[in-house]
Amino acid sequence: MLTRVLAGAAALAATAGLAAPAAASEPPSGPETQVVGGTRASQGEFPWMVRLSMGCGGALYTDQLVLTAAHCVDRTGSDSSITATLGVVDLQSSSAKKVRSTYVYRSPTYDSTGGDWALIKLASPVSGIPTLPIAKNADNNSGTFTIAGWGAAQEGGAQQRYLLKAEVPFVDDQTCQSQGGSYGELKPDAELCAGKLDTGGVDTCQGDSGGPMFRRDEAGEWIQVGIVSWGDGCARAHAPGVYTEVSTFASDIAEAAGKI
Numbered sequence: 491m492l493t494r495v496l497a498g499a500a501a502l503a504a505t506a507g508l509a510a511p512a513a514a515s516e517p518p519s520g521p522e523t524q525v526v527g528g529t530r531a532s533q534g535e536f537p538w539m540v541r542l543s544m545g546c547g548g549a550l551y552t553d554q555l556v557l558t559a560a561h562c563v564d565r566t567g568s569d570s571s572i573t574a575t576l577g578v579v580d581l582q583s584s585s586a587k588k589v590r591s592t593y594v595y596r597s598p599t600y601d602s603t604g605g606d607w608a609l610i611k612l613a614s615p616v617s618g619i620p621t622l623p624i625a626k627n628a629d630n631n632s633g634t635f636t637i638a639g640w641g642a643a644q645e646g647g648a649q650q651r652y653l654l655k656a657e658v659p660f661v662d663d664q665t666c667q668s669q670g671g672s673y674g675e676l677k678p679d680a681e682l683c684a685g686k687l688d689t690g691g692v693d694t695c696q697g698d699s700g701g702p703m704f705r706r707d708e709a710g711e712w713i714q715v716g717i718v719s720w721g722d723g724c725a726r727a728h729a730p731g732v733y734t735e736v737s738t739f740a741s742d743i744a745e746a747a748g749k750i
């Protein structure tokens with residue numbers, strides 16, 4: 491199952507899951523608890539993480555723009571339908587900042603050559619929340635990546651109340667493509683694969699879409715290298731997560747950000 495096509499369904503499930511707190515309010519039971527195969531992030535660990543009301547993740551790109559996935563949004567244009575929740579790991583925290591969208595910019599190349607990214611403009615700038623810089627070149631497009639989100643903790647599972655995090659290793663394009671099925675259609679310049687190829691068990695999943703994949707750069711600072719895009723199921727062996735290759739689109743993103 492190619493899960494990208496299910497973003498709409500994931501969005502509905504997310505809304506339902508959060509409307510019924512009981513479904514997602516149980517704290518995880520231990521360090522190996524559930525992103526899939528992850529653990530709870532601590533408050534302030536990834537301060538630029540954003541939850542979007544359509545059931546996606548995002549990262550704060552400027553104090554008024556959230557970088558997410560194109561498949562999380564419908565079209566470029568004015569849009570006040572999205573609520574961004576910022577500044578918390580617990581989506582039900584009373585200290586959560588909630589800001590409405592005013593405009594959406596959807597990657598114009600997504601439907602043709604690829605580029606699963608979008609920018610969401612917030613009604614007002616947020617203060618006191620750091621942004622996550624994006625990779626401008628391929629230097630950090632390998633190694634071990636961190637993923638985080640409020641999406642399902644297992645394939646077909648419920649959205650999460652608390653932010654989960656995990657680490658996944660880089661998978662090179664050729665290896666990723668040779669996993670067959672949907673992976674045969676991988677766009678090597680536009681997409682970056684990551685996951686535990688042989689065992690599975692750790693991955694992003696429905697509802698994590700649009701959220702960042704990141705690592706430390708040469709200066710030891712967090713840098714965003716990917717955007718959660720798609721995968722065949724979640725955390726299956728030989729079915730890595732596929733992420734937008736942010737460095738490829740860094741100048742397009744910056745240019746769009748300057749216009750909206």
Ligand code: ARG
Binds near residue numbers: 724
């Ligand atoms: N498309 C999904 C979403 O809308 C994200 C899927 C990520 N899948 C994966 N196996 N890494 O939330």
